[in-house]
Amino acid sequence: MKILNTVLIALSLTLLISCAENNKKAKSETTKQESMPDNAHRPTPPRGEDQRTPCEALKEGPTGSSEHGPMDNADGNRDGTVLREELEAFMEVGEYRRVTILNYFDQFDTDKDGKLSDTEFAKVTPNFSFNGTDANGDCVVTREEVMAYANEEGRSYRKIGLDKFFDLVDTNKDNKATPEEIEAAHQSGLLARF
Ligand SMILES: [Ca+2]
Ligand SMILES: [Ca+2]
Numbered sequence: 416m417k418i419l420n421t422v423l424i425a426l427s428l429t430l431l432i433s434c435a436e437n438n439k440k441a442k443s444e445t446t447k448q449e450s451m452p453d454n455a456h457r458p459t460p461p462r463g464e465d466q467r468t469p470c471e472a473l474k475e476g477p478t479g480s481s482e483h484g485p486m487d488n489a490d491g492n493r494d495g496t497v498l499r500e501e502l503e504a505f506m507e508v509g510e511y512r513r514v515t516i517l518n519y520f521d522q523f524d525t526d527k528d529g530k531l532s533d534t535e536f537a538k539v540t541p542n543f544s545f546n547g548t549d550a551n552g553d554c555v556v557t558r559e560e561v562m563a564y565a566n567e568e569g570r571s572y573r574k575i576g577l578d579k580f581f582d583l584v585d586t587n588k589d590n591k592a593t594p595e596e597i598e599a600a601h602q603s604g605l606l607a608r609f
């Protein structure tokens with residue numbers, strides 16, 4: 416009887432210990448999974464807008480800009496010449512391009528404290544309007560940052576708006592910015608290369 420008892424106790428102990436071990440293992444695996452990034456199990460697609468957090472986009476700005484920046488982006492049919500109509504359509508989907516980025520900031524900084532609170536930022540349309548302005552990467556857009564962004568060399572369209580900028584590029588005033596006119600804008604320092 417005594418021997419049977421001892422065997423039973425020993426068996427129970429072994430069971431208990433193995434349960435505890437299993438628990439520990441399961442827990443450590445959970446921790447390992449939790450500490451892995453969300454996309455660790457997914458294949459990595461090319462890095463694009465949707466791969467970034469809103470804060471990253473706010474700091475880094477647009478991805479995949481081609482050589483002529485906004486002049487490429489406004490060129491709807493990609494034939495190298497930007498028509499006034501194409502520019503209009505481009506400004507329609509991003510009002511900040513027309514009114515200048517600083518004026519746009521002021522429209523949304525309703526309490527005039529020089530920065531966009533989360534509530535203020537939530538009203539910004541399109542939500543990528545200020546991408547690239549958050550120089551210090553704290554995920555808060557300040558008026559100073561927007562001003563510095565607008566003053567970057569060769570980016571005067573941010574300061575004067577794309578409409579006026581187009582007038583400067585379209586030197587013969589035929590409402591078309593041709594590849595030659597765009598190249599001349601690069602040469603004169605009006606438009607930086609991207
Ligand atoms: Ca504010
Ligand atoms: Ca900031």
Ligand SMILES: [Ca+2]
Nearest residue numbers: 585589591592
């Ligand atoms: Ca022209």
